[in-house]
Amino acid sequence: MARGVAVRRARVVSEPVSEYIRWEHYVTQANVTAGEEVRWLPRRRATSIPLPGNDFWLFDGALLRVHHFSGDGAVVEDEITADPEAVKLCSAAFEAVWDRAIPHHLYKI
Template identity: 85%
Template sequence: MPSSVPGFAELLEQCQRSAVHLELRDSYAPTDRFEAWQRGERINWEDQASWWHPYDQLITDAVARGVVIRRARVVSEPVSEYIRWEHYVTHANVTAGEQVRWLPRRQATSIPLPGNDFWLFDGALLRVHHFSGDGAVVEDEITTDPDTVKLCTTAFEAVWERALPHHLYEI
C-alpha cells in the first residue's frame, strides 16, 4: 500500500534534538537477517563493513548533529525468539549511537501505553507504525495531535525510567 507519510530518513534528517522509539511487540515479520540467525549464522562484529547498514549511518549522522536517539522495548518474558534475535543485533544500534533500554512487560502494568509502536521526533511529530497480526507493516501514520503526542511522550519516558540499559538486560 503506497504511503504519503515521509520516510524515516527524511524525518530523522529534519530532526534537531531528539528521536525516541517505543517498541511494544514481541515479534515482527521475519527478515532475511532473522532467518539467517535462526539457521545459526552469526555476525562478525569486528568486521563492521560486513554488517553496517544505511540505517546505522543515518543514526550515526543524526547523533553527530547532536540528536539524542533513544529506543525502548517492552518485552514479554521469557522472551520470544524474535526478541532474542533483536537483543543480539542491538549491538549495531548501540554502535551507531542509539541508547537502548529493555523493560519486561510485567513491569509496565501501571504505565498507560499507546496501542502502537512509534517514533517521536523533537517531542512534536509522531510517526505511528501500524502492523498486521503477523508483524508486517501495514502503514505508518503521522500526527502532531497534542493529546496523542503527550500520551506517547509520557509513555516513553515512563518506560525509559523503569527499563534496563541494553548492556544490563540479559536474556
C-alpha cells in the same frame, strides 16, 4: 550523536523472550555502537504505565510516526501525526518506560 541529536529506543518485551527478540537483542549492539541508547522493559514491570496501543517514533517531542501492524506482524500503515494529545500521551508513556527500563548492556536474556 555527531549532530548532537539523541536517539533513544525503548522496547517493552514479554518474558521469556521469543527467538525474534533474542535475535533483536543480539543485533541491537550495532545500534548502540552507532550512538543510540537502547533500554528494555520486561512487560511485567509496565503494568502501571498507560501505554499507547501501537508502536511509535516520537520526533523532537512534536511529531509521531505510528506503526499499524496486521495480526501476523506485517506493516499495514504508517501514520504521521502532530496531534498534541497523541504526542503528549506517547511522550509521557515513553518517559515512564525509559525510567523503568534496563539499559541494553545490563539486560540479559
